[in-house]
Amino acid sequence: MKNKYGFILIKPQLGENIGASARSLKNFGFNSLLITNPKYGWPNEKAKATSVGAFDILNKTKVFNDTISAIENFDIIFSFSARKRDINKKHINIKNFLNIIKKTKQKKIGLMFGPEASGLSNLDLSYSNYVVQIPSSPKFKSMNLSHSVSLVSYEIFKLNNFKSTKQLVFNKGIGQKGKLSKVINLLKINLEKKNFFIPAEKRSSMIKNINNLFYRMEPNDKELRILSSLIGSLSKNKKKHN
Numbered sequence: 001m002k003n004k005y006g007f008i009l010i011k012p013q014l015g016e017n018i019g020a021s022a023r024s025l026k027n028f029g030f031n032s033l034l035i036t037n038p039k040y041g042w043p044n045e046k047a048k049a050t051s052v053g054a055f056d057i058l059n060k061t062k063v064f065n066d067t068i069s070a071i072e073n074f075d076i077i078f079s080f081s082a083r084k085r086d087i088n089k090k091h092i093n094i095k096n097f098l099n100i101i102k103k104t105k106q107k108k109i110g111l112m113f114g115p116e117a118s119g120l121s122n123l124d125l126s127y128s129n130y131v132v133q134i135p136s137s138p139k140f141k142s143m144n145l146s147h148s149v150s151l152v153s154y155e156i157f158k159l160n161n162f163k164s165t166k167q168l169v170f171n172k173g174i175g176q177k178g179k180l181s182k183v184i185n186l187l188k189i190n191l192e193k194k195n196f197f198i199p200a201e202k203r204s205s206m207i208k209n210i211n212n213l214f215y216r217m218e219p220n221d222k223e224l225r226i227l228s229s230l231i232g233s234l235s236k237n238k239k240k241h242n
Helices: 016-029 044-050 055-060 067-071 094-102 145-159 174-194 198-214 222-237
Strands: 004-010 033-036 060-062 074-079 090-093 108-113 130-135
Touching: 004 016, 004 067, 004 145, 016 033, 016 044, 016 055, 016 145, 033 055, 033 067, 055 174, 060 067, 067 174, 067 198, 074 174, 090 094, 094 130, 094 145, 108 145, 174 198, 174 222
Parallel strands: 004 033, 004 108, 033 060, 074 108, 074 130, 090 130
Antiparallel strands: none
16 A cells, blocks of 8 residues: 655645645645644635635645644654754655655655745644755745645655555544654653653743654554553652562
């Protein structure tokens, strides 16, 4: 079975770009579009206008309130950025990205793109396995959201010998990212109980560091169970010995 792909737009600001992205997905044989917190709400008439007939994709678009909810059905997350970011993630180029997905089989792969004005935040990037840099002129690196989606979807389409990918189904349980999120949430709850996040003003950066450490992992179910058991043991009270 081949990989299945979902394109995730984080806080898109313009309906026109959502519609143009849907059009690109349909051009290159994809069907799964997810968005979080679109600025002008959903559904959006401007998105419909620029989709030029890709209404089936728009009608099936899934909308989420936050990034963590949007990624839970996936096994691997690739984030796309025009510039290298100062975070503890493996930065790769498009060629490396294509080589990785070529070797990866039977996975649900999430492809995450940031809002038009600012790109993905460091917190959003912390949920990724890899950060992919899209090459562009050093004199002008900013790339339109829908153009980035078009470029990436075309490259995967070409890698698949110009064949459409199979439909990504979301109602068959969560992916590895969702399972890992539950384990990480358990860790954060236990750390909270032990007053780990001190001082309070550093809590946000500490959370991002934990995310960067764990979300780049690709554990199987057995490894997740072991990790969950180890973290769960933190909440158990130690017995006193006389």
